[in-house]
Amino acid sequence: MEILADFATWLAATPVAALVTSRGWIVPAIQVVHIIAIAAVVISVAQINRNAVRTRAGAPDISLTLRQWLPVAYIAVGILAVSGALLIASEPGRALFRTVFWVKIALIIAALALTRAHGAAALRARLGWHRVLAAGSVLLWVGVVFAGRWIAYADGWPGAPA
Amino acid sequence: MSLQDLATTLSDTRLAIELTDSTWLFGTIEAVHVLALTLVFGSIAVVDLRLLGLWRKDATIPALLHELLPITWGAFALAAVTGITMIFANPFGYFENFFFKAKLVLLLLAGINVLVFHRFVLPRATSAQALAPRISGGVSLVLWLTIVSFGRWIGFTI
Known part of the structure; x- marks a missing residue:
């Protein structure tokens, strides 16, 4: 907690924090970019999942779907990381000190791992695992969206910086 | 019944x-x-990018619509129900909010764009060079980006 508080203090003093808080419209604009990138992840994961559930084992078109959509999801996750970091910089005392933020980070790591495993399984043509991996990654990404929205409502830890 | 009465x-x-x-x-x-x-925007954006000739050129427009429209409509119904539910939490605030009212107008325009697309543009979208599908896709993309933005702005201005 102390390291985190020091980090938040340092972050608040950076030029990036000064820039994103310099105008009232910048934070909502970054949030819009964040939401659009979420849309890209959600539609990619939905498409991969749908095709995985529909496809009979051995059908070839799931690997095409993965080749088509996985890069979209990964690029969008990169945009989410950057826009998310800017949002944290806009209010360093907020997200970092709320449990739901760390739940979200854990869910993202799990969701990315499962999405990667899904891609790898497709390459090795282990198609039997598709449904499990697809359903699991959809649930995890839905959890990420919920946890993300919930950062706005959760209480901060006692003693968190204002 | 006025908006005030409704609120x-x-x-x-x-x-x-x-x-x-x-x-x-x-x-x-x-x-x-x-x-x-995000499902509404994501599915519409894929079709719009295809109409603009920027992405998914491997698929025909009708095939892409067949693949994505059920997601768009299902998700739109869910967004409408949850959106209307949220109005109940603060009806006076929403009805006085510029971005809320503007968002409703933009949603109406997006609806008209969908009707025009299905009635006039899609039946004529036979060549890759046709201009109407590009205009339709561009208008849709700009409208939906603005709708998402105004939605986020409501949270900061209400």
Whole structure:
């Protein structure tokens, strides 16, 4: 907690924090970019999942779907990381000190791992695992969206910086 | 019945009371709204990018519509239900909010764009060079980006 508080203090003093808080419209604009990138992840994961559930084992078109959509999801996750970091910089005392933020980070790591495993399984043509991996990654990404929205409502830890 | 009367009626309902009393209900409905709108926007954006000739040229427009329209409509229904539910939490605030009113007008325009697309543009979208599908896709993309933006702006101005 102390390291985190020091980090938040340092972050608040950076030029990036000064820039994103310099105008009232910048934070909502970054949030819009964040939401659009979420849309890209959600539609990619939905498409991969749908095709995985529909496809009979051995059908070839799931690997095409993965080749088509996985890069979209990964690029969008990169945009989410950057826009998310800017949002944290806009209010360093907020997200970092709320449990739901760390739940979200854990869910993202799990969701990315499962999405990667899904891609790898497709390459090795282990198609039997598709449904499990697809359903699991959809649930995890839905959890990420919920946890993300919930950062706005959760209480901060006692003693968190204002 | 004026908007003021409607707001009074809505704020007197059981749902309005539940929404303002509960610590978790509004946030949960909002999270479902976010999830639904990302599916609406994501599925529409794929079709728009295809209409603009920028992406998914491997698929024909009718094939892409067949693949994505069920997602768009299902998610739109969910976004509409959760969106209307959220109004109950603060009807006076929403009805006075510029971005809320503008968003409703933009949604109406997006609806008209869908009708024009299906009635006039799609039957004539036979060549890759046709201009009408590109205009339709561009208008749709700009409208939906603005709708998402105005939606986020409501949260900062209400």
